[in-house]
Amino acid sequence: xxxxxxxTRIEKTVSHNGKSVSQECAMASAPTRIRLSDVAAAAEVSVxxxxxxxxxxxxxxxxxxxxxxxxxxxxxFRPNAMARALSSQRSLTVGLITNDSYGRFTLPVMSGLSNAxxxxxxxxxxxxxxxxxxxxxxxxxxxxxxxxxxxxVTGRRIDTALPLDLAEVPIPVVYAFTAAPENAVSLTADxxxxxxxxxxxxxxxxxxxxxxxTGPEExxxxxxxxxxxxxxxxxxxxxxxxDWSEAWGHAAIGRLWxxxxxxxxxxxxxxxxxxxxxxxxxxxxxxVPGDVSIVGFDNWSIVAAATRPPLTTVxxxxxxxxxxxxxxxxxxxxxxDVAPGPRRLPCRLVVRDSCGGSAPAAG
Amino acid sequence: xxxxxxxTRIEKTVSHNGKSVSQECAMASAPTRIRLSDVAAAAEVSVxxxxxxxxxxxxxxxxxxxxxxxxxxxxxFRPNAMARALSSQRSLTVGLITNDSYGRFTLPVMSGLSNAxxxxxxxxxxxxxxxxxxxxxxxxxxxxxxxxxxxxVTGRRIDTALPLDLAEVPIPVVYAFTAAPENAVSLTADxxxxxxxxxxxxxxxxxxxxxxxTGPEExxxxxxxxxxxxxxxxxxxxxxxxDWSEAWGHAAIGRLWxxxxxxxxxxxxxxxxxxxxxxxxxxxxxxVPGDVSIVGFDNWSIVAAATRPPLTTVxxxxxxxxxxxxxxxxxxxxxxDVAPGPRRLPCRLVVRDSCGGSAPAAG
DNA sequence: CGACTCGCCGGAAACGTTTACGACGCTACC
DNA sequence: GGTAGCGTCGTAAACGTTTCCGGCGAGTCG
Numbered sequence: 181x182x183x184x185x186x187x188t189r190i191e192k193t194v195s196h197n198g199k200s201v202s203q204e205c206a207m208a209s210a211p212t213r214i215r216l217s218d219v220a221a222a223a224e225v226s227v228x229x230x231x232x233x234x235x236x237x238x239x240x241x242x243x244x245x246x247x248x249x250x251x252x253x254x255x256x257f258r259p260n261a262m263a264r265a266l267s268s269q270r271s272l273t274v275g276l277i278t279n280d281s282y283g284r285f286t287l288p289v290m291s292g293l294s295n296a297x298x299x300x301x302x303x304x305x306x307x308x309x310x311x312x313x314x315x316x317x318x319x320x321x322x323x324x325x326x327x328x329x330x331x332x333v334t335g336r337r338i339d340t341a342l343p344l345d346l347a348e349v350p351i352p353v354v355y356a357f358t359a360a361p362e363n364a365v366s367l368t369a370d371x372x373x374x375x376x377x378x379x380x381x382x383x384x385x386x387x388x389x390x391x392x393x394t395g396p397e398e399x400x401x402x403x404x405x406x407x408x409x410x411x412x413x414x415x416x417x418x419x420x421x422x423d424w425s426e427a428w429g430h431a432a433i434g435r436l437w438x439x440x441x442x443x444x445x446x447x448x449x450x451x452x453x454x455x456x457x458x459x460x461x462x463x464x465x466x467x468v469p470g471d472v473s474i475v476g477f478d479n480w481s482i483v484a485a486a487t488r489p490p491l492t493t494v495x496x497x498x499x500x501x502x503x504x505x506x507x508x509x510x511x512x513x514x515x516x517d518v519a520p521g522p523r524r525l526p527c528r529l530v531v532r533d534s535c536g537g538s539a540p541a542a543g
Numbered sequence: 544x545x546x547x548x549x550x551t552r553i554e555k556t557v558s559h560n561g562k563s564v565s566q567e568c569a570m571a572s573a574p575t576r577i578r579l580s581d582v583a584a585a586a587e588v589s590v591x592x593x594x595x596x597x598x599x600x601x602x603x604x605x606x607x608x609x610x611x612x613x614x615x616x617x618x619x620f621r622p623n624a625m626a627r628a629l630s631s632q633r634s635l636t637v638g639l640i641t642n643d644s645y646g647r648f649t650l651p652v653m654s655g656l657s658n659a660x661x662x663x664x665x666x667x668x669x670x671x672x673x674x675x676x677x678x679x680x681x682x683x684x685x686x687x688x689x690x691x692x693x694x695x696v697t698g699r700r701i702d703t704a705l706p707l708d709l710a711e712v713p714i715p716v717v718y719a720f721t722a723a724p725e726n727a728v729s730l731t732a733d734x735x736x737x738x739x740x741x742x743x744x745x746x747x748x749x750x751x752x753x754x755x756x757t758g759p760e761e762x763x764x765x766x767x768x769x770x771x772x773x774x775x776x777x778x779x780x781x782x783x784x785x786d787w788s789e790a791w792g793h794a795a796i797g798r799l800w801x802x803x804x805x806x807x808x809x810x811x812x813x814x815x816x817x818x819x820x821x822x823x824x825x826x827x828x829x830x831v832p833g834d835v836s837i838v839g840f841d842n843w844s845i846v847a848a849a850t851r852p853p854l855t856t857v858x859x860x861x862x863x864x865x866x867x868x869x870x871x872x873x874x875x876x877x878x879x880d881v882a883p884g885p886r887r888l889p890c891r892l893v894v895r896d897s898c899g900g901s902a903p904a905a906g
Numbered sequence: 907c908g909a910c911t912c913g914c915c916g917g918a919a920a921c922g923t924t925t926a927c928g929a930c931g932c933t934a935c936c
Numbered sequence: 937g938g939t940a941g942c943g944t945c946g947t948a949a950a951c952g953t954t955t956c957c958g959g960c961g962a963g964t965c966g
Contacts, residue, residue, distance in 0.1 A: 215951095215952060215953090216952065216953065216954095217952080217953095225915075225916085226915070226916045226917075227916085227917095227952090227953085227954095228915075228916060228917075228918090228954080228955075228956095229914085229915055229916070231953065231954060231955085232915090232954090232955085235954085237954090237955085238914090238915085238955090239913065239914065239915090240913090240914055240915065241913090241914070241915095244914080244915085258684065258687070258688050259688065259952085259953070260629075260688070260690065260951085260952050260953070261688045261689040261690065261953095262625055262628045262629045262634060262689070262690050262951085262952080262953090263629050263921090263951070263952035263953040263954090264952080264953055264954075265625040265921090265953090266623075266625045266626050266629050266921045266922065266923085266951090266952080266953070266954095267920075267921055267952075267953040267954045267955085268921085268953075268954060268955090269921075269954095271625060272689075273668075273689075276669075280650070281650065281651065281654065282646070282647065282650060282651075282844075282845065283645070283646025283647060283649060283650025283651070284645070284646060284647070284845075286646060286650060287643070287644065287645060287646025287649060287650055287671065288644065288645075288646070290669065290671065291644065291670075291671040294669070294670045294671065294682070295678075298670070298678075298681055298682055298685055299681075301685060301688070303668050303670065303685050303686065303689055304668065304669055304670065305636075305666050305667065305668055305669075306639075306653065306657070306667055306668075306669040307654075307657045307661070307666065307667065308650065308653065308654040308657065315658075315661075318661055318662075319657070319661055321621065322661055322664060322666050323666065324621070325621050325622065325623070325624045325664070326624040326625070326636075326666055327623065327624065327625055425849065426849040427849070452845075452849065455849075456849075459822075481645075482645065482647075482815075486788065486789040486790070486815065486818075578922060578923090579922065579923065580922080580923095588945075588946085589945065589946045589947080590922090590923080590924095590946090591924080591925075591945075591946060591947080591948090592944085592945055592946070594923065594924060594925085595924090595925085595945090598924085600924090600925085601925085601944090601945085602943065602944070602945090603943090603944055603945065604943095604944070604945095607944080607945085622922085622923075623921085623922050623923070625921085625922080625923090626921070626922030626923040626924090626951090627922080627923055627924075628923090628951090629921090629922080629923070629924095629951045629952065629953085630922075630923040630924045630925085630950075630951055631923075631924060631925090631951085632924095632951075
């Protein structure tokens with residue numbers, strides 16, 4: 181049921197002290213929002229009862245409750261969130277802080293988060309703090325002034341922490357897709373499972389000489405994925421660390437081919453790397469996916485789809501991470517006990533054309 | 544001055560009815576925020592005076608005002624935004640609605656917006672409404688419940704409108720970088736100026752046979768840029784409309800070269816198109832920037848920097864658009880008279896390597 | 907038939923600000 | 937010295953909810 185501003189006059193029947201007064205409020209020019217007291221008056225109950233009726237609290241005849249609800253619906257009543265917040269000491273608001281200036285990771289997370297919370301009437305207060313601690317502190321303070329009930333922190337990539345110390349913040353904090361303190365509630369993609377998914381897919385297609393081209397070894401995600409890759413592909417399978425760029429993907433092919441290693445399946449640590457790899461192979465006259473199958477990571481569709489051929493890649497489900505962050509922060513706010521520590525959400529494989537074949541034999 | 548939670552005990556000196564009572568509130572476990580009444584008590588004035596002192600309203604001795612301010616600082620007082628909102632009927636909050644799921648355009652805008660507003664204590668409530676009108680309505684209603692003072696609407700590209708009718712919304716709306724109703728306050732990049740910048744740059748480098756490869760003609764931005772391009776390059780200069788993709792840039796080169804037209808300067812409607820163009824030229828053995836100079840549009844650094852050679856491109860200043868949107872929405876909220884209609888903010892050229900040469904002769 | 911119980915509902919006090927209005931003390935002038 | 941006038945500050949009523957607690961009606965049992 182959606183709310184529309186009252187464009188007509190509204191009859192308020194106020195019954196007070198036994199005598200019933202009918203008054204009319206003209207709202208041609210400045211439409212006043214319906215207040216709870218208006219609903220109460222129209223339903224001929226007290227404000228207290230109206231509040232309880234609508235919130236499902238308190239005890240009263242089912243008939244009364246229904247009547248209040250019907251009246252509220254008819255009048256298009258929507259509670260004033262400010263008043264509600266002031267009174268209940270809960271703002272029904274969570275803050276989302278990010279340092280991902282491009283939004284590539286953050287926006288899907290924020291979207292999942294806000295969708296997970298909007299049905300509870302919770303909205304998301306967002307701000308982007310570059311890497312300036314002072315500005316970050318100012319944004320955080322503004323959120324705290326606004327009595328946010330919880331905080332979600334996200335970032336541009338795992339391993340780059342925000343310039344903020346949230347240890348003393350008096351509200352629940354959930355870290356999503358960013359570096360988190362040891363004992364915090366945090367959420368990331370399951371890199372190991374994602375890497376296995378990719379590697380299994382390659383070997384399922386009959387690719388036996390696998391290689392992994394990925395980001396810097398300092399990144400936990402890169403290390404975890406590399407380890408999972410070796411679990412499947414064998415301890416001797418080559419793993420090349422570089423940076424997260426196309427240029428590195430390009431260079432890595434030069435290095436592999438220069439060494440005479442000729443993998444027939446390459447799992448890449450990001451779609452950008454994969455794109456560099458595919459381009460380098462094409463330039464060398466190596467056919468993808470004929471000669472070599474490629475799997476990327478991120479499912480950054482703008483890159484994955486523009487690559488020729490379009491990339492088969494691992495999707496981290498950022499939206500899902502956002503939704504789960506919403507669930508967790510809500511649980512924490514409501515006082516539920518949520519075990520601290522990292523949580524990993526499964527990735528899924530998005531199949532496009534860069535691997536050839538169809539499903540692996542095993543199905 | 545940043546706010547830190549009080550970790551020590553706080554002496555409150557309450558003077559009431561002439562007699563002064565000193566009481567102590569222990570806050571070892573649950574730190575209570577300092578309220579205005581605490582400040583007032585400590586400064587030995589009334590709550591009203593304290594409020595006026597801190598807000599710079601009302602009249603009082605400069606000494607009193609300073610004393611209250613000093614006490615507030617010392618106590619680390621931060622006003623409760625909910626109470627303030629309820630009382631003053633202004634939530635000090637603006638909503639940002641987008642339908643840009645990737646965040647490529649939206650996040651810079653939101654960042655500029657929130658930075659423009661944070662110093663006034665205004666924060667940004669954000670939500671991403673895909674293209675579902677029902678969900679969009681729900682998000683909007685939640686924001687209105689929260690009494691947002693204004694709304695900024697942004698999108699993934701000019702010309703795709705949000706599935707929302709904001710005509711009846713009782714608060715100011717500013718459209719930033721998205722399709723807007725005729726008489727609304729809206730903000731976009733100055734496409735004509737940006738296109739002239741690019742084209743001038745190319746001819747300044749001595750390129751005389753210019754072409755323009757851009758997005759669909761249905762997009763106003765594409766039409767405007769094309770017109771500006773022809774203003775500079777001459778009415779006969781070829782303009783090729785396609786979609787906003789790399790593939791189209793690639794294909795466009797095939798078409799141009801197939802026709803025997805051999806431009807020596809190409810202005811592209813997006814960095815993605817430019818990338819396709821550059822790749823296609825390389826594949827044909829045409830040297831960029833030796834034989835042909837390329838200019839892109841968007842300064843999407845992740846694409847522009849990954850292209851070989853890195854793209855010289857037009858930056859639309861999305862952050863600036865966000866900041867200006869903040870200024871405008873604040874002005875509207877404060878009742879200032881802002882002329883309706885579209886506003887265009889200047890673009891700037893970011894010079895990388897895809898044009899060769901250095902600055903044009905004219906400087 | 908009266909008292910006790912129980913369930914439904916209402917009165918009123920919060921929540922922490924802002925702000926209209928009025929009181930009070932001071933100076934200055936007649 | 938009384939009073940007008942001005943400038944400071946305090947009292948109290950908002951803002952729109954939630955929630956504690958108590959009253960009051962009806963039903964039941966002695």
